[in-house]
Amino acid sequence: MDDARLEFDRMYAAIANSQVYRQIVHRAFPDLSEWLTPYSAIDLALLERIAQILNVGPNSSFIDLACGLGGPGLWVCERTGASLVGVDFAGAGINAARELARQRGTARASFVDADATHTCLPAKTFDGLMSIDAIQFMDGLSVATEIARLLRPGGIVALTTWEALADDLPIATVAKDYCAVFKAAGFSIRHYESLANFRERENALYASVEFYRDALREEIGEDANPLLEEAHDGLARAKEPPRVRKIFLAARCD
C-alpha cells in the first residue's frame, strides 16, 4: 500500500464510527444532513449543483470517484434516484460507505475498492461522474483519461479540486489548469468556477477540529494526531496568501 493510501485508510478506520468526528462536521457545516460526514469541505449548495449538472435520474447511473466515507455520493444518489458506484482506494472508507448505504436502505448504491486512475469498471457505461476534493492527489491526465473511458458519449463529469498557484506545493500532482487537462482527455468544458468561499469552509472545519481536540483524542487516541496536525497547519496557512484555488469544473465527454 502506498503512503497516501495507507494514511487515508488509517484515518477512515479511526473516524468512520467516531461520534466526535460527526460533531466536528456538524458544528462546521450545519447545512449538511447529519448522516453525511464528508472528509472534505463540501457544502449543500454545491451538492445540489452537482446533482443538477449531472442530470441523472432513476434510469441512469453515476460514479462518485474517490468517494471516501460515501456520504456525498449517497446524498446525490438519494436526491436524483440514479444508481451509484462509489470508488476509493481506501478500503476502510469503502467499508464505511457500504455500511452507510445499508443503514440508509439505499439498495441502488455499490462501492468498489480501486484506484481511481485504473478502476477496472466497464467502459462507456456511466451517465455521470462526480468527484469531490480528490483528483488533485492523482496524475491529472491519467484520471481524466479514465473518466473519459468510463462515461458514455455525452456523459458529464462534475468535480471540485484544487489548482496550483505555485510551483512547489507539497502535493506534486496538483495541476495548474484542469480545463486544459480535461480538454486533452476529450472533454468540452461546460462550467468552470473558482470557489470564493472555500477558505472559510476549510477554516470552519479546522476550527471545529481544534474545538473538539480533547474529545477527539479521548475517543480515538493517537489516531487523532494526523487530523489535529492538519487542522493546526491549515489554520496557520490561512494567514498566508493562498497557494491553491479550489475550483468547480463540469465537462462533457464528447
Ligand SMILES: C[S@@+](CC[C@H](N)C(=O)[O-])C[C@H]1O[C@@H](n2cnc3c(N)ncnc32)[C@H](O)[C@@H]1O
Ligand atoms: C479529501 S478526501 C475526499 C473524500 C470524499 N470525496 C469526500 O468528499 O468526503 C480524498 C479522497 O481521495 C481518495 N483518493 C486519493 N487518491 C486516490 C486514488 N488514486 N484512487 C482512489 N481514491 C483516491 C482518498 O482515499 C480520499 O478518500
